[in-house]
Amino acid sequence: MKLADRPPAAAAVFRTLLAHGPLSRAEIGRRTGLSAGAVTKVTAPLLSDGWITEQGRPAGERTNGRPATLIAVRPERACFVGVKVTADEAIAVLTDLTARPLTTARAELGSRDVGSVVLAIARLVEQVRAQACATDPQEGAEGGARPVEVHGIGVTISGDVDTRTGIVQYSPFLNWRRVPLAELVESATGAPTVIDNDVRALAVAEQWFGAGAGLSSFVLVTVGAGIGCGISIDGRVVSGAHGVSGELGHLPVTGTDRVCTCGNTGCVEAVASTHAITEQARSATGDPALTMDEAIRLAHAGNPAVRAVFADAGHAIGLAIASVANLLGPGRIIISGEGVATYDLFEEQIRSTFAAHAFGAAGDCDLVVRPLPFEAWARGGAALAAQLLLSPAR
Structure with a gap:
């Protein structure tokens, strides 16, 4: 029986083990709200089908009863492919x-x-499958290396993405609108795609194996080409009723008249994205050919005009994360993205603005800076694909 065809209790147990295991049966019951008998009932077929396994007792445990x-x-x-575009x-x-x-x-x-990107994704899927086969061959029926079976693919992309329908409603960096990406990738690869x-x-990746693991709530803020936000509440990443959530970059917090990629003014992204910082640094220096790398060098060298650009960006980000802390009260805010390579130019302003605008105990929220390569983003896609195992067939 497929995982998606099992009763909801089995899916709850399996999902809990994916995110928090290994666990004892008692702990599984505590986390899922299932009785001891129900946990035993749903784990038995998962054990017999090889989806889960029993290990030794917890290290250091002392008990007078049954261990x-x-x-x-x-x-x-099972194996999965995550792709970051x-x-x-x-x-x-x-x-x-x-998700290892x-x-x-x-x-x-x-x-x-669209067609070129889908083709590139399909070729990458075959490439990583072939690499796995070459590095860890398994004997097939005729003695050769057996190709790795991909149980699911998770593709991650910037913009307004509707996971439920599999449609990219709008991706500004690719200039896509209403692209049925899940259907196209699934057709090109033959593997279920989310x-x-x-x-x-x-x-999702941070919730499973990163700085959000074990926390009841956390917020991930990414700084770079865009300003993004992922929200995890009670162990679940919020998707939003219409596929839109965490659009921190489009929170209106500044008085700037700079136009954002969304067409509005006052957005965090209009002053704090990589492109926005580069444009403002060009204006501040009078050099229309100035690159981001050159702006960083000038700021590190003490150029007051360019340092002010980074400070303004840090102020906008600080206002935004203070708003998030005030609204949600997360245990931790993780700051990541390609922009954290220059975090030293933002940090003082981000932290001072956050402290000034976070209300009461919200100011005690732990701020963690965590540089992550794009491979970590792709792992999040693989984790999403693993969760697809638990979803009913479409």
């Missing part, structure tokens, strides 16, 4: 069931045309 046995998912039971390249990661990376690959995008906003996918 507790830990239960964990079997990582090798940027404006210029696609990054793929093949993982096991626990097995192989990775990258490909530059020669075109942002798509999601890239920042939400990264939040």
Whole structure:
């Protein structure tokens, strides 16, 4: 029986083990609200089908009764591919069931045309499968290396992405509108495919195996080409009723008349994205050819005009994360994205603005800076694909 065809209690147990295992049966019951008998009932077929396995008792446990046995998912039971798509390249990661990376690959995008991107994704999927087969061959029926079976694909992309329908409603960096990406990738690869906003996918990765693991709530803020936000509440990443959530970059917090990519003014992204910072640094220096790297060098050298640009960006980000802390009260805010490479130019202003505008105990929220490569974003896609195992057939 497929995982998606099992009763909801089995899906709840399996999902809990994926995110928090290994766990004892008692702990599974506590986390899922199931009785001891119900946990035993639903784990038995998962054990017999090889989706989960029993391990030894917890380290250091002392008991006068029957020792507790830990239960964990079997990582090798299934493989998934996560793909992160940027404006210029696609990054793929093949993982096991626990989202542990097995192989990775990258490909530059020669075109942002939908068909070209889908083809690039399909080729990357085959590439990481072939790499896994070459590095860890399994004997097939005729003695040769057996190709790795991909149980699901998760594609992550910036913009307004509707996971439920599999449609990219709008991706500004690719200039896509209403693209049925999940259907196209599934047709090209033959594997079940799920798509999601890239920042939400990264939040899933952080929830599973990153700085959000074990927390009841956290917020991930990404700084770079855009300003994104992933929100995890009570162990679940928020997707929004219409597929839109966490659009921190379009929170109106500044008095600027700069126009954002969304067409509005006052957005965080209008002053704090990489493109916005570069444009403002060009204006501040009078050099229309100034690059972001050159702006960073000038700021580190003490150029007051360019440092002011970074400070304004930090102020906008600080206002935004203070708003998030005031609204949600998360245990931690994780700051990541390619922009954190220059975090030293933002940090003082972000922290001072956050402290000034966070209300009461919200100011005690832990701010963690966490540089992450795009492979980590792709792992989030693989984690989403693993969760697809638990979804009813479409």
